[in-house]
Each structure stands twice: as structure tokens, then as C-alpha cells.
Amino acid sequence: MNIRLYNARILSMREGSGIEEGEVWVEGSHIAYMGPRKDTETVWDREIDVKGNVVMPGFKNAHTHSAMTFLRSYADDMPLMDWLDKQVFPMEAKLTPDDMYHLSRLAVMEYVTSGITANFDMYMDPVSVAKASADCGFRTVLCGAMNNFSQSLKEEEQWYKELNSYHELIRFCFGAHAEYTTSMELLQGLAGLARKYKTPVYLHNSETREEVEQCIGRYGKTPTVLLDSLGIYDYGGGGYHCVHMTEEDLDIFTEKGLYVVTNPGSNTKLASGIAPIRKMMDKGIPIAIGTDGPASNNCLDMFREMFLVTGLAKLREHDASAVDAADVLRMATVNGAHAMGLKDCDVLAEGKCADLIIVDLHQPNMQPLNNITKNIVYSGSKQNIVLTMVNGSVLYENGTFHIGAEPEEVYAKANEIIGRMR
Secondary structure (H helix, E strand, O other): OEEEEEEEEEEOOOOOOOEEEEEEEEEOOEEEEEEOOOOOOOOOOEEEEOOOOEEEEOEEEEEEOHHHHHHOOOOOOOOHHHHHHHHHHHHHOOOOHHHHHHHHHHHHHHHHHOOEEEEEEEOOOHHHHHHHHHHHOOEEEEEOOEOOOOOOHHHHHHHHHHHOOOOOOEEEEEEEEEHHHOOHHHHHHHHHHHHHHOOOEEEEEOOOHHHHHHHHHHHOOOHHHHHHHOOOOOOOEEEEEOOOOOHHHHHHHHHHOOEEEEOHHHHHHOOOOOOOHHHHHHOOOOEEEOOOOOOOOOOOOHHHHHHHHHHHHHHHHOOOOOOOHHHHHHHHHHHHHHHOOOHHHOOOOOOOEOOEEEEOOOOHHHOOOOOHHHHHHHHOOHHHEEEEEEOOEEEEEOOEEOOOOOHHHHHHHHHHHHHHHO
């Protein structure tokens, strides 16, 4: 489908660029032109008057557990380990692959209303999640979630081979749930897979102080030092959360070019702590942003995460200038894409994938237009997303979904699943 978006303010997120006025042409799944208005003989299937609003790359939600939508507001106001052991793990044991498919569709609906065009998902059955995303037309990178209770090295290798050729919107990378849920034998096997395929690996890392202390008690090393000593990070990757990091941990991330995926909403709700974002930035560590799952957040809203990234960093450092909004917006778009290996979806440019959003400036929370970038981070919200496009297809526009399913059907199925479990 050929689509012309005109009369737009374009925030391409390319290095050194600002906001330009012009139009974006989408031909099929890619951007064919971006710049000032010009004549063309192209026959458009659709022309969209952007009305002076912002066209920009979609947000990349770099850490999610999509199918956990069934536990939204089910087990709140509990410490992390009690929450996991007494509520989450017992309920997850009741899930079927079909459940995970339907619950992931609900998450996709929420992603697109928040301007999210891709997610980095970790869950028990990546095949079901992959099918849900592909059926919705949504872009997803799957990460292995191997631990002592589910998944295996054999399954991860099989998924790596199969899912990376399953659909153009789907990719898979190696991973494990976390050091504290995964045996030394499995971690060593995971390092072996990373070496065999020369590919990055991601895990939950140093989310709580207790997790770090217990790892030191077991091995005499922090999770980061342990994982690095095994060779897990020899070909890159990174960690989710990374709240309680030592100087040695941060130095490893710097030296290996590892990504930190920060999850401030989840870390705040579970009282896990505040990640040292400013220190990470000073060391040159690339930072992406994720919402975490809908059971620990509980919403999948990149606007709220962006505000928390900068707001909590300011509190931690006692410095209102600690983390600039422009840096946060880059974390939520470009850095997230790079962490996920989506180099063709990071910025708006000719030849890049048409993964883009329209941000409505004609609402009171975005006026006056003193600084549009800061407005997006500090005062923007999901109400400002009027269109979300993935791979050249409009999945959400002005409150209407185009994901191959009716909203009420998806909602009914989610409620049926949790009703059965109760």
C-alpha cells in the first residue's frame, strides 16, 4: 500500500537533526521519501493530512512479558519475591499456549495505543507470542526465558533457527530468565549457544539488592561478573532492570557494549530501587526503555516510562538537569531499536521500515509549542497518539484498531482465561 503523509512536522530522530516540515511517503513496508513537499507521479492508495502534527519513529518497548496481561491488577502491593513465588508462578503454571496467544493480542492493542511499534518479549511459549504478533501485524523480537523450570537449551536453539525465518516481523534471540532461577549448567550451555551462533544474550539482571547478594553468596560474584566470566556476553546483549550495579558491573557493560534496558515503572511499583541512569550515561552505556510486564507495571505506556526515567534520575542525583528529555526520547526510540537488533526501524529515513507514529499537538497538554521534544517526554500521554503504523500498515488510528480482531472479542477472551484460572 502506498501512503502519503503530508503537512507534517517530522521528528526523524536522526543524529543531529531537528524537526522539519514536509511529508513522508510510504511505499509498501518502507519509507520511500521524507522531506519537503514535492511533485510525484505516484498513485497513492491513501493520503493523510497530518495537520501539522508530529510524525516520528514509533517507540520500542525493550522489555515485556506480553501474555501477563491476565495478571494485571491481580497480585499487587506485594514484595517482588512474594509476588513471584506466591502469585505469579502458580498462576502462570495454568497457562496454555492458546491462552498466551490471546493474552498477547491484548498487549499488542495496548502497545499501539501508546505509539509502540515493536516489543522485546520474554515469555514461556515464544511461538504463541510470535503468532499473535504476526497475526496482528505487529513487530516483536522474542527472547529466550530459560530457567530451571521451563524451556531448555534444545528448545532455545530450535526457536532460534525456526523463529528467525518464521515471519518478517518476528525475530528471536537467546536469553534466560535470570541468574537466580537458572542453574550453572544451563548458564554455561547458554554461553555455548552464544559462541556457536555469535549472537547477543539478554537476561534479567540485578533487579533487586537481594538478588545480587544471593548471587555473591553462591558464587562470590555479582550476576554481571558471573555472566561475563562464563562468556555469555562475548557477542553482546545486555540486561533488563540493572538497578543494583557495582562499578565493576558498569565497567563490564561499557567494555562489552552491552545494553541496559531500564524499567522504572515496574521498579517503582515493586520497590526494587532506582537505576543509576546518569552514571550509566556518563560511562557511555547505551540505555533502552521497557515497561516490563502488565502484572508488575501495570500499564504498557511508554509516555509514563519516559517521564519516570528522567524524573527518578533527577531524584536520585538531586539534580533537575541529570537526564535531559532529548536523551530519554532517544532511549525510547533509537536505542530500543538497536538493543533489539532492529537497525532498519530506528529512525525515519528513506529505505527504513515504515514503523512510525503521529503525535497530536492539537491538545491542551501539548500547547504552547515551546519545545516539542520536551512536551512529548514531560507532558505527552497516550491520548496524543492518533496513528500507529508498523511495516507500512496502520494498526491503530483515532481509537480504531486494525489488527484482525475486534476489541471486545479480545477483551472477552482475556476475561474468560482469568475466570477459568480463578
